[in-house]
Amino acid sequence: MNHHDINLTAAQVDKLGKAYDPLDHDVKQDPYPYYAKLRRDEPVKWIEGLQAFAVSRYDDVDIVLKDASIFSSAQFWPALLGEFDPVPEVPPMISMDPPNHMQLRKLVNRAFLPTQVNALQQRSADIANQLIDDLVAKYGAEGKCDWVWDFTSLYPVTVISEVLGVPSERRAEFKVWVDDVLGAANRAAYGPERLAEIRKSSDAVRAFFEELYDQRSANPGSDMISTLIQAEVDGTRLTRIEVIQMAILLLIGGVETTTNLLGSALVEFSRRPEVYARVRNDPALIPAFIEELLRFNPTVQMIFRHTTRDTELSGVHMPKGSAVMVLLASANRDETRFDDSESFDLDRKPSAPLMSFGQGPHFCLGKYLSLMETRSALETAFKRFETLASVSEEVEWIDSYFARGPHKLPVHYKVR
Template identity: 85%
Template sequence: MNHQDSQYAAQAANLAKTYDPLDLEIKQDPYPYYAKLRRDEPVKWIEGLQAFAVARYDDVDTVLKDASIFSSAQFWPALLGEFDPVPEVPPMISMDPPNHMQLRKLVNRAFLPTQVNALTQRTVDIANQLIDDLAEKYGSEGECDWVWDFTSLYPVTVISEVLGVPSERRAEFKVWVDDVLAAANRAAYGPERLAEIRKSSDAVRAFFEELYDQRTANPGNDMISQLIQAEVDGVRLTRIEVIQMAILLLIGGVETTTNLLGNSLVELKRRPEVYARLRKEPALIPQFIDEVLRFNPVVQMIFRHTTCNTELAGVHMPKGSAIMVLLASANRDETKFSDSESFDMDRKSSVPLMSFGQGPHFCLGKYLSLMETRSALEIVFKRFETLEPVSDKVEWIDSYFARGPHHLRVRYKLS
């Protein structure tokens, strides 16, 4: 056990509270709680969410790979509840085999490495343009909010191009996506916040309904037009299915990559030696990104539901139980990753990370988000002489599901 490991073990032993994903303080730093779960209660009933939390790597792996017992069908309803913008049909992420696979095949092509690599130059141009905009707004040296001035605009611009959505409205998309995902916390919100979430949920739906009608009348070379024309076993997707798919891709493509870029800067601030090394050797950026994804993953957990009475780690789970699959905990499982609580971009893992899931729903956007993040960091290292968060304290998004800085005030100087 190294120093950081033993520090976490001691912290885990002394925690005054028990793990509650809705607790504000725990949301800020869930990692000692995950360590305690892995050690003492690897499958634990969580009263606040009426779900079993699964904390160890092997159990997480079992749940994700066995869709016949651990179904995804209730994922979206559990996450978004009555705030699902398209409650009439499930998105692919909330479907089980075999129907899930048919739908996945439809969009899979667009996310293959060859297709994604063709977008690389566009991502470089978008990153450069955003930095030019920032310089125009605040000057070549100063302070800005890195999340709202860069990381949140960049992936939304990229995914807008993929979908064929006008990117002028990208700031609105970010608010919609944030609000819809905030529905995961609905149990803890009052009427005012719930009304905002309702408004964004309705707005994103209305936006894609209008776009569907436009693209049906005037098809283009974009993904929405392709989805409208695509066929599964000779049957076309309905209007509502296309809209649901577009919203899933927007939600999947925006928040995650934004947070990965935010978390990358947070980890760099904590480790100036890593920052200096990457500036000198940008070829190491991909392995740095991998370690950020392991250490502080942007998707902390996902939901499943049991299709029958079953048992995991000796705990009985009745049919229909909700399960919180703690990906972020699995990534720190000390039986799989040596010095698991330490950040080490040189680590050689013998097991795959859980950050993008496993099994049939393995993230469709993995290559896209890795390529986008690598491009952005390369440009950032080239264009900025200094880029550093002003504080060590991070204001994390208020979520047990998504992890990234809500704001990140930075001091910068362009080269």
């Protein structure tokens, strides 16, 4: 018997009144039963709304991510951002295939290794403490705030700005630019006003890094932009435009993802008081909690590839040039790979590598950084807050089919 016949959410799945449509509001609020249905009934399914094949089973996702010769990343950025790519002249490495991709990746890899990242730990904790001080100054030692607005949306952008060497007075604008540029992914649904804002942010982020490049090439420092300007691979240096594209990729990659993860952390805590109590009482459990959170509700739900030739997956023919939606979040719940896959289990020892950070050549560069940041923020929050609890179990998730995190999260807090 095929494992996909035994589905823990069979009853839930059979009750679904409609087919998986990533653009549908209900699906965006809770995509998981739809993923379960896809895995069971249509593991490779053509999705009209996004004009792409959705791939939902773990083994198929693994094949797609590891075979760049058939499943290319070259169209990833153009498909995601369209005419709103701030640097359309050169692709960012996330949208390059081997071997050129590897050259570029080598240049930045070193800065993101665990040893480099650990050196940022104290600074991350300081930033978290500062944000909590600001929040207390604003609302008092006990009260209500929005965990997303007042904390999670400010914290990763501040850490990554520090890595890039961005002057602190400019950081407030950053979050808006990143949100707007990533918002271009939903451009089909927007009217002229929203599109004009996105255009403005796309131009602004580019202008900002052009200026920073010129300053740093005249006066190099120890920041990452200076390092990128000076770095050499096989005797060649990055051009000005390549450095700017890389800086923008690091900013875009490093901000919304970690913001959403920290938001989702509090959502899970509020839904699972017993888990919350255990983790609070024993902060050594924070990494296990983050790992299970990343499996259970990953902040990047899917990524995209395009076929370089006719191919077949789970018996479905995909013509050359097809867009492929790789459902990472579905793979993480594949019942053939994870026991009791639809349950959140703090004691789980993952039986297969998670897909949350991708797999293969483009495996997330910022994995250690985001894990360190998230751990540091939760540790700091546990130290500072006697109470930190979501006010309601109901969550409004951000209106996106590929990014997942709470749009806002009212919390009640009390500092020690």
